[in-house]
Amino acid sequence: MRYLMHFLLPFLAVFLQSTVFGFYSIKGTLPDMVLVFVVFFSVINGAAKGTVYGFLCGLLEDLYLGRFIGINAISKALTGFLVGKLQGGFFRENFFIGALAVAIGTLLNALILLLLSRLAFASFHIDKQFFTAVFYQFIYNVILAAPLYGWYYRSSRAGLLRLSREN
């Protein structure tokens, strides 16, 4: 049931991003809810689990999009890993940690996407508009993360999202 809930969150995120958030975009930019959940998961469950979760969530998004399948899987896996590693020095229960981690995660994810597009995939166009989109996505993700993290943290400790006893 708990694993199902963790799968349903990115599934719901893709659904909301493709429908509801389309009507509430900031300057045509959508938030990355899948990334928000990957970051939350990594903050609470650590780098190793965060990497696997990031990879699976990114893959779901890639399969839905149908092009460059794997690009989001790699970027979100690496973001999950890095956020999990960075989290070590902070208190997970702190309300602001969620928003801060999402802010860092959004920038890391953008940087990884930029590197991947430059490294290997000439037809994956990322240019001037990319930085504008990242700026608005950064704001949007942080706005969403602030209220969501409290619920996510509580559910991970004692609710539907709790993976194991030590959490």
Place this chain on the structure above:
Amino acid sequence: MPGLFKNKVFWLCILVLIITFTLIRATSSEREDITLVERMLREVYAPLQSSVTEMRDYFSGPRSIFSQKADLNEKISEQEEEIAKLNLENQVLREYEAEVKRLRVLFNFSSNNLDKYSLSAARVIARSPDNWLETIIIDKGSVDGIKKDMPVITPKGLVGRIGSVSEHASQVNLITDREIAVGATLQRSRNTSGIVEGMVEGSLLKMINIPYYASVKPNDMVITSGLSEVFPPGIDIGAIYEVTEEPNGLLLSATVIPTVDFNKLEEVLVITDYTPVTEAESVPEEPMAEEE
């Protein structure tokens, strides 16, 4: 460091990375068909997305009617005036149409007009959930006769083409996507050709490969040329906004404002029976010289 190479997890990560990079490469260009997993995923999402569109229509319809009654009354009177003008224009155009048809029969010309194609109306049920790919999902799929590469339009102009199809939904690649290139020409001077593609900034388009001697001016209408194998000729694409000279001095490029507002797309039309005219078909065979 030597311990790292003995670590099984390290080698597993390397293997997954190699497989993923291969997958990205394999799916970076257009594919003939989508995989079973992608098709299943789209089939799961399509009814959910469709219901959101229905709910939005249900709730926004009556609310907007009541809240904007005065605004609507004004619009209705404006539209009535417009209809009167259009009726008059229609009468003249009908005469021209009849004349053109007679002349076509006389000269054995084939028609390029859009009215000869079968159109299938579809609703936009979802947009791309990420910021980098310009796609929409429509509620018609293979069961409705939709096939890959069919052109998609609205009464205002060109929207894009079908990128992939599942049973009850299809993904449309918009012309604002950098992957799409459309053969285009100017409505005013049909011999000025170029290629229209998406721009990285905003929802504008760019017409490239225009010869330096071409007469291109702001507000010139850009239409499909029919030279690509996907789009029929004569569909509105947009209006020229700004013309710039390419650094090599041999070509011009122009910014094009699309006629379609891609942020407000709700319904589209899919051309289901367009078959491109091949060169052999379009050039009439020269009559055999009679032997003396």
